[in-house]
Amino acid sequence: MAKNKYFKVSITVLSALIVSACASVPSDRGIGEVEKIYGEQAQGTYRLPRTGEPLPMTRDKLGDLLKEPLSIDTAERISIEANPVVKAKLANVGIAEADYAQAGRMENPGLSYERFSQEENSTTLLFDIGGVLLMPLKRRVEAGRLELARYQAARDVMSHVADTRKAWINAVAEKQQTALIRRAVETAETSNNLTRQMAALGHSNVIKAAQSELVLGELQSTLIRQQVKEQASREMLIRQLGLWGEQARAFSVPDQLPSLPVQPVEIPAVEQEAVRGRLDVQIAKLNLETLAKNLKLTQLNPFLSVIELGPKWEKAEGERERGYEIELRLPIFDAGGVKTEKARIIFDQAQAQAEATAMAAASAARQALTTYQSSWEIANYMQTQMLPIRQRISAERLLQYNGMLISVFDLLSNLLSATTMESDYVNAMRDFWLADAGLQNALTAAGDGEMNLSGSAMMAANDDGAGH
Numbered sequence: 124m125a126k127n128k129y130f131k132v133s134i135t136v137l138s139a140l141i142v143s144a145c146a147s148v149p150s151d152r153g154i155g156e157v158e159k160i161y162g163e164q165a166q167g168t169y170r171l172p173r174t175g176e177p178l179p180m181t182r183d184k185l186g187d188l189l190k191e192p193l194s195i196d197t198a199e200r201i202s203i204e205a206n207p208v209v210k211a212k213l214a215n216v217g218i219a220e221a222d223y224a225q226a227g228r229m230e231n232p233g234l235s236y237e238r239f240s241q242e243e244n245s246t247t248l249l250f251d252i253g254g255v256l257l258m259p260l261k262r263r264v265e266a267g268r269l270e271l272a273r274y275q276a277a278r279d280v281m282s283h284v285a286d287t288r289k290a291w292i293n294a295v296a297e298k299q300q301t302a303l304i305r306r307a308v309e310t311a312e313t314s315n316n317l318t319r320q321m322a323a324l325g326h327s328n329v330i331k332a333a334q335s336e337l338v339l340g341e342l343q344s345t346l347i348r349q350q351v352k353e354q355a356s357r358e359m360l361i362r363q364l365g366l367w368g369e370q371a372r373a374f375s376v377p378d379q380l381p382s383l384p385v386q387p388v389e390i391p392a393v394e395q396e397a398v399r400g401r402l403d404v405q406i407a408k409l410n411l412e413t414l415a416k417n418l419k420l421t422q423l424n425p426f427l428s429v430i431e432l433g434p435k436w437e438k439a440e441g442e443r444e445r446g447y448e449i450e451l452r453l454p455i456f457d458a459g460g461v462k463t464e465k466a467r468i469i470f471d472q473a474q475a476q477a478e479a480t481a482m483a484a485a486s487a488a489r490q491a492l493t494t495y496q497s498s499w500e501i502a503n504y505m506q507t508q509m510l511p512i513r514q515r516i517s518a519e520r521l522l523q524y525n526g527m528l529i530s531v532f533d534l535l536s537n538l539l540s541a542t543t544m545e546s547d548y549v550n551a552m553r554d555f556w557l558a559d560a561g562l563q564n565a566l567t568a569a570g571d572g573e574m575n576l577s578g579s580a581m582m583a584a585n586d587d588g589a590g591h
Contacts, residue, residue, distance in 0.1 A: 153216040153273065154216060156216075156273050157276045160273060160274060161280055171213060171280065172204065172209055172210040173210075178207065178210065179204040179205075180201065185370065188201060189374040192377045193375070193377075195288060198364060201364045202364050205365050205366075206364060209280060213280070215276060223269045271410055278406065290356070291360055293359065293553065294356045295377055297353040297355075297356040298378065300546060303542060311338055311342050314535050315335045315336060317531055318332050319335075331532045338536075357376075383499065383502050383506060387499040393488045401484045404477075407481070408477060491562040491564075495559060495561070497558075498557075520533070520534060
């Protein structure tokens with residue numbers, strides 16, 4: 124009776140452990156948590172795509188948005204809700220959710236059957252008790268990895284948005300440059316036709332006519348090169364938006380960049396704001412916390428990883444007996460010292476990397492703010508000082524030409540100078556808005572490129588925690 128009672132209790136306990144350990148992946152694959160992190164950082168929030176579901180933006184809705192020239196906010200929304208690239212990046216969160224759920228499941232039991240004769244046999248059912256003992260720590264490690272994956276996914280989304288913003292700025296600026304040069308070509312063609320007529324009537328010498336032809340040819344070549352640049356910037360924006368087919372050919376962007384703000388922003392404690400708000404700094408901290416838990420798991424793993432316990436049935440000489448069997452691996456040859464030392468080195472590496480990431484974030488924020496303010500000063504000076512002077516010179520040159528004090532070629536030379544000045548102003552405006560995007564990125568999102576987590580907790584230690 125005592126054995127039967129013990130046997131029933133053992134089965135009950137194991138059954139409870141099995142039921143409690145059954146975890147599953149959430150229906151949204153963890154994207155809801157990423158949306159919360161993203162919403163805390165971004166100015167505008169959008170619905171992130173889920174794996175196993177259609178993209179959030181329908182084709183009809185996309186078509187409606189593309190009927191008007193794309194604003195920068197609309198471009199950002201389309202790039203998230205209609206681009207499969209974002210969906211592919213977010214799938215990593217679902218993978219981390221699956222790993223976290225797997226860490227809450229017991230290893231499958233092992234069944235052993237031995238037969239000696241028709242009257243003698245034994246059956247043993249072994250459960251991974253060591254895995255159950257390590258399960259809480261494994262779950263904490265995987266929870267840390269899951270949180271890392273969520274922050275990395277939010278960082279990827281914000282980096283994608285930042286790239287879209289830059290692509291939009293470049294596309295609008297190149298379109299503005301093309302229109303500027305095209306107007307110059309049209310004016311040069313009109314002046315060149317007049318020069319030809321005057322040369323034919325003998326009112327202009329051959330050299331002036333030839334110089335006029337050269338100016339027109341130079342502007343036409345410049346226009347062709349500029350159209351290639353405009354198309355390249357447009358294709359970059361198309362890739363960021365995830366457009367193809369007729370929608371990629373039909374959409375348009377505004378004719379000009381937004382106006383310069385009246386005053387640049389001032390951020391007195393820019394370093395502290397960057398260290399507090401940047402996702403890469405938070406990721407480095409989370410990585411360090413997860414590695415600390417992983418270090419504990421590595422230290423306990425050799426002693427607890429393989430402890431198996433289960434009921435045993437034996438039949439011998441016509442009698443049946445019930446009992447239990449325990450199996451464990453003795454850490455004689457490998458007590459885990461090398462793996463523990465490796466885990467400790469990786470932890471120290473991550474600690475140094477976290478400090479370096481914070482210092483780099485502060486430096487990047489200072490540099491971004493300086494670039495932003497300098498770009499504003501340059502664009503503002505050109506807008507308020509240089510362009511008005513250039514316009515007065517052009518107006519005076521036109522009066523001189525109407526009074527026959529200068530030639531058509533002199534007017535063309537002035538046109539080239541004015542076009543160059545206006546082109547420089549467009550570039551200055553582009554530099555400012557790119558610096559504005561860079562400042563936002565430096566304070567909130569991702570920095571540049573991917574983080575180096577080669578020695579991080581993102582390296583799964585599945586082989587270290589194997590039960591069988």
